[in-house]
Structure formats: C-alpha cells, structure tokens
Amino acid sequence: MASDIKTKYPSTSSVAITATGIASLASDTTLLSGWELAAVDNTANLDIDHLVSGMITTGTTPTVSTRIEVWAYASWKTASGTPSYPDVLDGTDSAETLTSSNVKNGMLRLVASLTVDATTARAYYFAPVSIASLFGAMPKFWGLFIVHNTAVALNATGGNHVIEYERIQAQTV
Numbered sequence: 001m002a003s004d005i006k007t008k009y010p011s012t013s014s015v016a017i018t019a020t021g022i023a024s025l026a027s028d029t030t031l032l033s034g035w036e037l038a039a040v041d042n043t044a045n046l047d048i049d050h051l052v053s054g055m056i057t058t059g060t061t062p063t064v065s066t067r068i069e070v071w072a073y074a075s076w077k078t079a080s081g082t083p084s085y086p087d088v089l090d091g092t093d094s095a096e097t098l099t100s101s102n103v104k105n106g107m108l109r110l111v112a113s114l115t116v117d118a119t120t121a122r123a124y125y126f127a128p129v130s131i132a133s134l135f136g137a138m139p140k141f142w143g144l145f146i147v148h149n150t151a152v153a154l155n156a157t158g159g160n161h162v163i164e165y166e167r168i169q170a171q172t173v
Helices: 101-107 133-136
Strands: 006-009 014-017 033-036 051-056 067-075 077-078 083-085 096-097 109-115 123-130 141-148 162-172
Touching: 051 133, 051 141, 067 133, 077 133, 077 141, 096 141, 101 162, 109 123
Parallel strands: none
Antiparallel strands: 006 162, 014 162, 033 096, 033 141, 051 123, 051 162, 067 109, 067 141, 077 083
C-alpha cells in the first residue's frame, strides 16, 4: 500500500536565531558592510525547509526611502563535514564587509528588502521566506547577512530585533 508524504512540523518547530549583534549596526551607503548571523546546521535534523521571518527596528530618525536588506548565504562546499562559506563569510556572528555588490549578488539570496520611513524606533517585519526555495534545495548549512543604509545605526536594544525560523519536515502517512 502506497503512503502519502505530508508536511510535518516538529514539536520544536520555531527556532530563534540570536540577532543581538545587529543592535546598533552602523549604516553603510554601499550596502556591503553589515552583520553575519551564525550559520544554522541542518545536518542532524535533516529538515526539508526552514521558513525564516523576523523584525528589525530602526534607530533614531532614519532617512526616508532607505532600506534594510536581509540576505541568505549557504556553504558552497563541505569537506569532511566542515562547511566553507563564500567571500568573507565564515558562519559565525560577526561584522563583515563583502568584496563588492557583484560578489554579493552572486553568492547571496535576497530574503527581504524593507523600505523605511523617517520614524524613530519603528519595527519592520518580514514575512516567512523559504530557505529551500532560495537555493533550489535545503542547504546543509545556511545563515543570514543583514545590511542597511538608513543613515543612522539600528536600534541599540538587542531585544528589538527578532529573527526566527520554522522547521519543516516530511512524514509518510
């Protein structure tokens, strides 16, 4: 008898990604200097997708019509279980400056582009985005890179920036 494959949400399906490193993140007019969030390791859970969403809060009097960008990165190779990441990315929470816009566009996938207004401390949300759809399949290791050009630092309170992903698995029924 054939089985159907259906979506399964594990009991620990919502996972917070530590995003406190983007508190007070400086603005960059080139949209190349930003914050790399630590990579997510999917080699144990073997999830078929992660739906990433979040909230990022602006600082004091940002410039209208500037933006906050959220990009996804993935390891481009894995040797003996150790992932290698493109350009300057290393899979750890850290400030990074990408080599160029062309390198960024080739190695990262845009998750969200949030256009801001001039309101101080406004929270900007981005809807769930499928990591698997960005890369064609679920990467073994993936992470996020956040950059903005709002002309002021992002909100200084770490708790005002929240990023999570929802784990998705498959089951036979």
